[in-house]
Amino acid sequence: MTDRLTEVFDLVGPLHRRAQRKVEQDAPIEGLSVGVRAVLNMLRDLGPMTVPQMGRAQALSRQFVQRMTNDAMARGLVETVPNPAHKRSSLIRLTGKGRAAIDAVIARERAVLRQVGADLTEAEVDACLRVLSRLLRLLDDVDVD
């Protein structure tokens, strides 16, 4: 069993690299770096959130997310909105332009993924999500900043 989990990790590396490479190949169309793309993606899925929150969500350093966010802001892809819960740390939100950009990227990726759908059952993908989430939680303590 533990062996099997080790295999999972052995797949995660190559998969992540290939995925990154794919993103890099496609995203230049919109001019998004991998980091900016990650920020937009988070905001798209989880709604407006603060920079430190994003860092924790993706296991990235606060400062890295900050830079990516500033970059996205300079490009007009995101904007700040006052944070009721914390006056200093404003919420970051997608602009219309940002949403359009990330939606375009996601749409292209979904088109690729659709080829795979047929070979896999919904149950398998769910199981996969459960396993990965569990592993992620196991490593929760290994965070930075």
Add this chain to the structure above:
Amino acid sequence: MTDRLTEVFDLVGPLHRRAQRKVEQDAPIEGLSVGVRAVLNMLRDLGPMTVPQMGRAQALSRQFVQRMTNDAMARGLVETVPNPAHKRSSLIRLTGKGRAAIDAVIARERAVLRQVGADLTEAEVDACLRVLSRLLRLLDDVDVD
């Protein structure tokens, strides 16, 4: 369904980063960089193989694997053995020292993974492996070198 697959990719990023960080935390004990560790791990699981083969197996550039291999060789962790199939490109094999080093690392990691075992069924992990393998194959074309 396609949505679910997107979620898988969204987990792969953070998981890979945390795993890398964990490896970095632990491996320094043996003095292994992430790259060298990957090479040793491959040789451990798949037996002796050539540098280009390793590159393809892990979706890494041939040259990067070459450097890591040279590094490992300089440390006495791997050695070359004549390749019957190809006289120029010799097989790379773990030395006793190399095997000891990677075994120690793996053992430590397995100890961590054992905590998770209880929460997951074998079937789920198998499904996860199937899904990840399928996705990996989908991106087979995205390789370098």
Add this chain to the structure above:
DNA sequence: GTGAGAATGACAACTAAGGTGTCATATCGC
């Protein structure tokens, strides 16, 4: 065989993802 083309290894830049360290300022809990 032999010659063309591919595969390998060495070496040297180069890129970019991502982290670290520090500082000023602002926030929040007590």
Add this chain to the structure above:
DNA sequence: GCGATATGACACCTTAGTTGTCATTCTCAC
């Protein structure tokens, strides 16, 4: 109000990983 903590800005750094070039060696087709 005060101390601890969180945030953001700025600058620097590390290193995983790629790209390019070149010489050599292999392979394979003829």
